[in-house]
Amino acid sequence: MIRSPRFWSWVAFGGGLLYFFIPLIGMFEFSLRARRGEYSFQAYTNVLSDPQFHQTFVYSAIMALFTIVFGVLIVTPTAFWVRLKLPRLRPIVEFITLLPLVIPPIVIVFGYIRLYNTSSWLPLTGSAFGTDILLMFGYATLALPYMYRAIDTGLRSIDVGTLTEAAQSLGAGWFTIITRLILPNVLVAVLSGAFLTFAIVIGEYVFAALLNRPAFGPYMVWMGGNKAYEPAALAVLAFAITWACMALIQLATRFSKHTRAQR
Amino acid sequence: MAFLTISHLEKSFGTTRVVKDFDLDIAKGEFVSLLGPSGCGKTTVLRMVAGFETPSQGAIRIDGKDVVGLRPNQRNIGMVFQAYALFPNLTVAQNVAFGMKVKGLPKAEIDARVTEMLGLIGLPTLGDRFPFQLSGGQQQRVALARALAVKPQVLLLDEPLSALDAKIRVSLRSEIREIQRRLGITTIFVTHDQEEALSMSDRIVVMNGGIAEQVGTPFEVYNRPATKFVANFVGTLNTFDAKVENASEGRISLDGVAMTLLAPFRDAPHVAIALRPEAVHLGRAEGREVVLPAMIEDVHFMGSVIRVRARVAGASVALDTFNRADSPPPAVGSTAEVSLSARDVIVLHA
Numbered sequence: 009m010i011r012s013p014r015f016w017s018w019v020a021f022g023g024g025l026l027y028f029f030i031p032l033i034g035m036f037e038f039s040l041r042a043r044r045g046e047y048s049f050q051a052y053t054n055v056l057s058d059p060q061f062h063q064t065f066v067y068s069a070i071m072a073l074f075t076i077v078f079g080v081l082i083v084t085p086t087a088f089w090v091r092l093k094l095p096r097l098r099p100i101v102e103f104i105t106l107l108p109l110v111i112p113p114i115v116i117v118f119g120y121i122r123l124y125n126t127s128s129w130l131p132l133t134g135s136a137f138g139t140d141i142l143l144m145f146g147y148a149t150l151a152l153p154y155m156y157r158a159i160d161t162g163l164r165s166i167d168v169g170t171l172t173e174a175a176q177s178l179g180a181g182w183f184t185i186i187t188r189l190i191l192p193n194v195l196v197a198v199l200s201g202a203f204l205t206f207a208i209v210i211g212e213y214v215f216a217a218l219l220n221r222p223a224f225g226p227y228m229v230w231m232g233g234n235k236a237y238e239p240a241a242l243a244v245l246a247f248a249i250t251w252a253c254m255a256l257i258q259l260a261t262r263f264s265k266h267t268r269a270q271r
Numbered sequence: 272m273a274f275l276t277i278s279h280l281e282k283s284f285g286t287t288r289v290v291k292d293f294d295l296d297i298a299k300g301e302f303v304s305l306l307g308p309s310g311c312g313k314t315t316v317l318r319m320v321a322g323f324e325t326p327s328q329g330a331i332r333i334d335g336k337d338v339v340g341l342r343p344n345q346r347n348i349g350m351v352f353q354a355y356a357l358f359p360n361l362t363v364a365q366n367v368a369f370g371m372k373v374k375g376l377p378k379a380e381i382d383a384r385v386t387e388m389l390g391l392i393g394l395p396t397l398g399d400r401f402p403f404q405l406s407g408g409q410q411q412r413v414a415l416a417r418a419l420a421v422k423p424q425v426l427l428l429d430e431p432l433s434a435l436d437a438k439i440r441v442s443l444r445s446e447i448r449e450i451q452r453r454l455g456i457t458t459i460f461v462t463h464d465q466e467e468a469l470s471m472s473d474r475i476v477v478m479n480g481g482i483a484e485q486v487g488t489p490f491e492v493y494n495r496p497a498t499k500f501v502a503n504f505v506g507t508l509n510t511f512d513a514k515v516e517n518a519s520e521g522r523i524s525l526d527g528v529a530m531t532l533l534a535p536f537r538d539a540p541h542v543a544i545a546l547r548p549e550a551v552h553l554g555r556a557e558g559r560e561v562v563l564p565a566m567i568e569d570v571h572f573m574g575s576v577i578r579v580r581a582r583v584a585g586a587s588v589a590l591d592t593f594n595r596a597d598s599p600p601p602a603v604g605s606t607a608e609v610s611l612s613a614r615d616v617i618v619l620h621a
Contacts, residue, residue, distance in 0.1 A: 030321045041512030129555055158375070166359065167354055167356065170352050170354050170356040171356055173321070173323055173343070173352070173356070174350065174352060174357075174358070174414075174417075175358070175369070175419070176322075176323075176342070176343040176383060177321060177343055177344070177348055177349060177427075178344075178349075178369055178417065178418075179344045179345075179373045179421065180346075180369075180370075180373045181344055182345055184373060185387035189358055189360070192360040193358075193359055193360050195360075217339060233560055240509035251603060
């Protein structure tokens with residue numbers, strides 16, 4: 009019997025769903041077994057009531073916010089300028105922004121430590137504040153491929169050149185153009201990049217561990233090495249955070265007022 | 272005295288000279304169109320006046336002040352773009368107010384001016400709408416209001432009607448012209464549409480290959496084209512190769528029929544002459560001394576006008592005649608006579 013293409017599409021879709029969800033369901037089920045002989049949210053209660061969870065999560069969330077602000081400030085003008093004035097450099101800039109995906113984080117962080125250790129010209133690792141700044145730079149580097157692509161895609165959806173010229177003819181300078189025209193028009197793209205950055209920073213381990221900062225990533229690894237059910241609960245929570253970020257991207261896109269008609 | 276002076280303007284991109292030794296004086300309140308085919312340099316001239324391109328050479332003076340060294344936001348110029356270029360994140364009123372906010376004008380003044388501008392363009396109730404909620408014609412009106420709101424010294428229009436459909440284009444061009452006249456603002460209008468340029472402008476600059484081939488009123492450009500390019504580009508033209516009988520007396524013959532031209536021409540065996548479709552009359556007519564036999568090749572009924580294509584003196588000739596209900600157009604393949612006057616003949620110089 010010959011099946012229709014639609015049938016095989018559903019088979020492929022179902023196979024994909026099982027492939028992704030069976031491990032998750034398994035992990036979730038395991039996280040509920042903290043109490044012998046019954047399902048409970050004991051592991052979640054243990055995790056959520058752990059002061060270290062709060063400290064590390066808040067630390068990572070704050071670092072994520074600073075990383076987002078820093079990333080937006082660096083990437084938006086760069087992507088705007090490349091698109092407006094240096095379109096021939098786009099492939100080079102895109103290549104540079106992809107490097108963090110190719111170079112392992114451990115290489116980057118060792119490079120940072122060599123460059124900014126206490127005996128260097130800029131001893132950032134000499135203080136907790138300096139190390140936090142270095143960590144933020146590292147996070148911004150890790151998020152660069154996602155942030156750049158998100159904002160560049162947003163810029164592609166508007167006529168950057170003509171809008172800029174229109175604003176200039178009305179007397180606007182570069183700061184006004186970027187803050188009052190470009191940024192609001194790529195806000196959805198910026199938010200997409202921001203949420204992706206948030207998800208990356210929350211789960212990041214290598215930078216935080218090697219710079220010895222109290223972040224959520226090292227806490228999850230520490231938990232994984234010392235507890236049985238709590239790491240599974242943490243992993244489920246981390247998934248929930250990531251999914252919440254993705255849902256927020258969708259919401260931001262949906263409620264963007266002035267772009268509603270263009271979708 | 273000229274309000275806007277462009278002198279010896281040059282622009283090269285790499286080794287390509289896009290604008291060559293361009294000169295133009297525009298009086299205050301004048302509406303000048305830069306007309307030419309794609310790539311003739313008209314938009315580049317406009318962009319140099321706006322400050323978006325830096326001239327390779329030459330000067331641009333507005334009200335006596337050289338503006339070449341000034342950035343676009345320092346020139347006090349209003350510009351309307353082909354693609355409207357309304358800011359999508361701002362409402363109509365916010366778009367119109369944008370330039371005034373940048374200038375730091377008081378809110379009351381901005382609000383009053385926005386109301387005035389929206390009234391001027393006939394959209395007083397649409398201030399709260401976003402650009403995507405407007406039609407193309409409405410968007411371009413808002414773009415015009417936004418450009419005029421800052422009271423610019425010069426208004427630059429870069430093919431503002433090209434993206435609109437035919438009917439709106441016609442109505443909007445008279446609106447733009449009326450607003451320009453009412454405000455008395457010096458305006459440069461770039462277009463490749465000869466009809467727009469002829470109907471709107473005080474003067475037209477016909478450009479080709481980066482140079483101004485002719486500068487003149489629409490009447491001059493249409494009726495007395497300075498070069499063969501202008502004659503061909505502006506309006507429809509019937510061209511003939513006439514035999515020169517006596518150059519000093521202006522006598523030529525076309526298909527054996529003699530005539531005396533008013534315009535001078537070079538002493539050569541032949542001279543290229545041209546006639547507009549409306550200068551060739553189907554049948555004999557008073558005041559048209561030259562009568563030639565014709566064979567009707569095609570008839571296009573265009574409503575009030577009928578355009579007939581006929582073979583005359585070995586050339587395919589277009590001629591226009593008004594539609595009259597009591598006089599049907601000639602049949603294709605029939606023979607007829609056409610008449611013309613030597614005073615309507617345009618001598619084509621290379």
